Amino acid sequence: MLTLGIETSCDDTGVAILRGEREVLCEYLSSQIKDHSRFGGVIPEFAARKHLENLLPLVDAVLNECHISGQELDLIAVTRGPGLMGSLIVGVMTARALSQSWGVPIVGVNHLEGHLFAPLVDAEDIEPPFLSLIVSGGHTEIIRADAFGRYELLGQTRDDAAGEAYDKVARILGLKYPGGPEIDRLAKTGNPQAFDFPVPLRNTDKVEFSFSGLKTALIWQVRKFEASGGDIPVNDLCASFQRAVVDALLAKMKLAVKMTGIRRVTASGGVSANSALREALRRSEGFRVWLPSLGRCTDNAVMIAMAGANSWLRGNRRSEEVLPDPSLHEFTQQ
Numbered sequence: 283m284l285t286l287g288i289e290t291s292c293d294d295t296g297v298a299i300l301r302g303e304r305e306v307l308c309e310y311l312s313s314q315i316k317d318h319s320r321f322g323g324v325i326p327e328f329a330a331r332k333h334l335e336n337l338l339p340l341v342d343a344v345l346n347e348c349h350i351s352g353q354e355l356d357l358i359a360v361t362r363g364p365g366l367m368g369s370l371i372v373g374v375m376t377a378r379a380l381s382q383s384w385g386v387p388i389v390g391v392n393h394l395e396g397h398l399f400a401p402l403v404d405a406e407d408i409e410p411p412f413l414s415l416i417v418s419g420g421h422t423e424i425i426r427a428d429a430f431g432r433y434e435l436l437g438q439t440r441d442d443a444a445g446e447a448y449d450k451v452a453r454i455l456g457l458k459y460p461g462g463p464e465i466d467r468l469a470k471t472g473n474p475q476a477f478d479f480p481v482p483l484r485n486t487d488k489v490e491f492s493f494s495g496l497k498t499a500l501i502w503q504v505r506k507f508e509a510s511g512g513d514i515p516v517n518d519l520c521a522s523f524q525r526a527v528v529d530a531l532l533a534k535m536k537l538a539v540k541m542t543g544i545r546r547v548t549a550s551g552g553v554s555a556n557s558a559l560r561e562a563l564r565r566s567e568g569f570r571v572w573l574p575s576l577g578r579c580t581d582n583a584v585m586i587a588m589a590g591a592n593s594w595l596r597g598n599r600r601s602e603e604v605l606p607d608p609s610l611h612e613f614t615q616q
């Protein structure tokens with residue numbers, strides 16, 4: 283089975299061809315980071331226009347590289363939400379047009395289920411049940427996967443997503459967008475104990491997160507330095523902020539393991555590229571962790587093709603039209 287995956291939920295245009303459920307034949311990813319970084323964040327209309335320019339040439343490129351025609355595909359898997367409306371429309375409408383003209387069936391994929399598949403691309407030995415920490419610019423949540431297609435949301439953030447907090451803190455510190463990789467880099471030479479930032483909701487008995495108070499605590503520190511005219515210790519602030527974020531994520535993952543008895547853990551989403559988080563998860567006792575390769579933490583089309591192919595093979599062949607849904611969230615009933 284050959285699946286064409288299409289991902290356009292935010293600012294990355296991704297296209298990939300998958301054979302069977304795991305074999306990646308070819309993939310292309312066009313990042314718009316440079317286009318958006320001068321604005322300090324993603325500009326939705328601009329992102330949609332860029333997807334429109336990039337998507338069809340990338341589809342042509344993967345087909346050419348695999349020496350196959352569109353008609354030879356067995357399935358098109360496209361992200362239908364959650365994400366930016368304009369970006370999703372470009373992906374979904376392009377996929378529908380290609381599906382019509384090639385006579386190939388189409389399946390809509392929940393972007394979050396896509397992230398859940400990312401660690402599985404390179405790992406043969408992970409099967410449900412497992413717990414998945416999805417931690418990105420838009421989401422921070424822990425999902426229990428009892429089977430592919432059978433998921434339960436154990437808990438999520440009450441306010442900012444972890445990646446969003448990284449991006450906001452980076453902006454306060456005058457660092458470039460996206461903030462996560464910059465803070466990760468600077469934190470390596472900072473002191474994680476320099477500032478006693480709170481680890482939000484760490485000791486509650488619920489799987490829940492909150493990052494906006496942490497961001498405010500950091501703003502107050504920066505203001506104090508500004509008021510006193512002193513140099514801002516950016517690296518120490520980055521390291522202390524990161525220590526608090528990683529502590530919160532790890533504490534709740536341990537709680538989820540304790541609550542469920544499931545000791546297989548995955549992480550995915552942009553923040554799962556964070557070096558401190560990866561190390562903390564790998565070192566932690568009480569569970570085994572599977573992480574995506576660095577390139578597959580952030581948005582990509584391979585994870586969408588995998589989730590789509592898996593869902594199709596499970597018999598999920600809904601005949602209704604695939605429509606973009608920017609606020610699609612629950613993916614318990616796939």
Ligand code: KG4
Nearest residue numbers: 418419420445460462463552553556580581
């Ligand atoms: O999964 P993703 O590409 O897009 C969403 O679905 O949101 O995640 C992007 C987010 C951004 O907030 C970015 O700052 C963060 O992931 N990120 C990181 C790192 N690399 C990317 N955060 C912390 N450390 C990193 N190394």
Ligand code: ZN
Nearest residue numbers: 418551580581
């Ligand atoms: Zn994502």
